[in-house]
Amino acid sequence: MFRIRCPYCRELRSEEEFSYAGEAHIPRPEDPSSLSDAEWGEYLHTRTNPRGPHREMWVHTAGCRRYFNVLRDTLSYEILAVYLVGEMPPEREEAR
């Protein structure tokens, strides 16, 4: 059980208000038909799945309904950073 600070609503709210939307920073390939089957399969299915800091997307389902990024430790569940779509996590955190 944890709480997330929505970067749009600027409020610390229970995890239940949000929905998880998967690993962040996996851009859809620009030209899918130029990929090999293995590359396309990797884009669709392969995930980093780290035990530790994880960059992931969340959506504030019961609030503003907007998507944003979170850097969260998957072992301690500590939220290390919240940042907007299109941004990268703050340097300091990423080095952890």
Add this chain to the structure above:
Amino acid sequence: MVKYASISETRCAGSNPGRMERYSLLSLVRHARRYHENWQRAWRDPAPKKAYDIVIVGGGGHGLATAYYLAKVHGVTDVAVVEKGWLGGGNTGRNTTIVRSNYLRDESSHLYEFSLKLWEGLSQELNFNVMFSPRGVLYLGHNLHDMREIERRVNANRLNGIDAELLSTADVQKLVPLMSCSPNARYPVLGASLQRRGGIARHDAVAWGFARAADAQGVDILQRTEVTGVRCDNGAVAGVETSRGFIGARKVACVTAGNSGVLAAMAGLKLPIESRPLQALVSEPLKPCLDVVVQSSGVHCYVSQADKGDLVIGAGTDSYNGYGQRGSFSVIEHTLQAICELFPAFSRVRMNRHWGGIVDICPDACPIIGETPVRGLYFNCGWGTGGFKATPGSGYVFAETLAYERPHPLAAPFSLDRFATGALVDEHGAAGVAH
């Protein structure tokens, strides 16, 4: 059958491989006369050798079963099982122990049915009571769509020679008098499928039984030994770094469930797997009141009553990745709401304990069994929320895959390259409720 040498009860700890004392009524009586002192250790606690033919990482049910069948069926005994904690301390000892084989697709049905057949003789095979109790598994339908899916699955099962029955609301009510089957219920029960050969088993005993029988054939079981690295040489595996030093191996077989991604990363690989917490709870012990397993994916719960009387209740997975071996409170709250709707009489039962396990979820809810791009490195993972039932079958087919370096026919559809070819085996329906 394995040949067990008979030995006298005065022989004690530090048994030799191949010298397993057979458990029987007679041995119980004999030991009773000596106040149950000097029972033989169930398995040795050897020091790691420098190298093994095969190192199995993960001492859960699947890893131990793999070791057992390697030794028993293929005579491969230069094997170590390396476990970071204690045997069965992962998902094997945390699951709700539902065993069944009524999956939808041919590929998975055959694999789980093969496993169920092994369950039926497992206690005799291992000379260890795994308490497999085929008391029937009910799967409820609460709306028209559920019922169509259930009918489809029952028909698919029958075509595959798997026992399956379709029950009406009245049949369900007769089988489970405590269930609220009123048409006014919030989740009315419109019917169910029933697999009578399905049931539950004792989770720890499965790990212990396989461990004892594998040890007896010379397999080294190394507990409290954590793998911290996978050493590779020219694209081939050379062994594993552990908290007790380097252990060389011609083949390394990772059977590490929720931690498979961590092991894969040690070899520079990524898997199509995400690790999530899945929770379960047990209640205080009650008098016998529920003699079948009840599952419902519509309201997401599953419940059975263990032989010692406690209700064993399973919840859903958390929606996000996690390795914390604990889950969100909202998930168990939701499950208990569903249980109380289905069984109003349970609303005053107190829960004793709750916990989480880390399940390894594949995009198609099916396992990954077989080789990887690193030569000699194998994985058996991705069993997610439902691999306990597969324990003997998974060990059997993985042992053959390792011994002959080609997939067992039942394991072939579950190779890692299906995620490139697109030949996924979609079992989200049959595995939809976590079990």
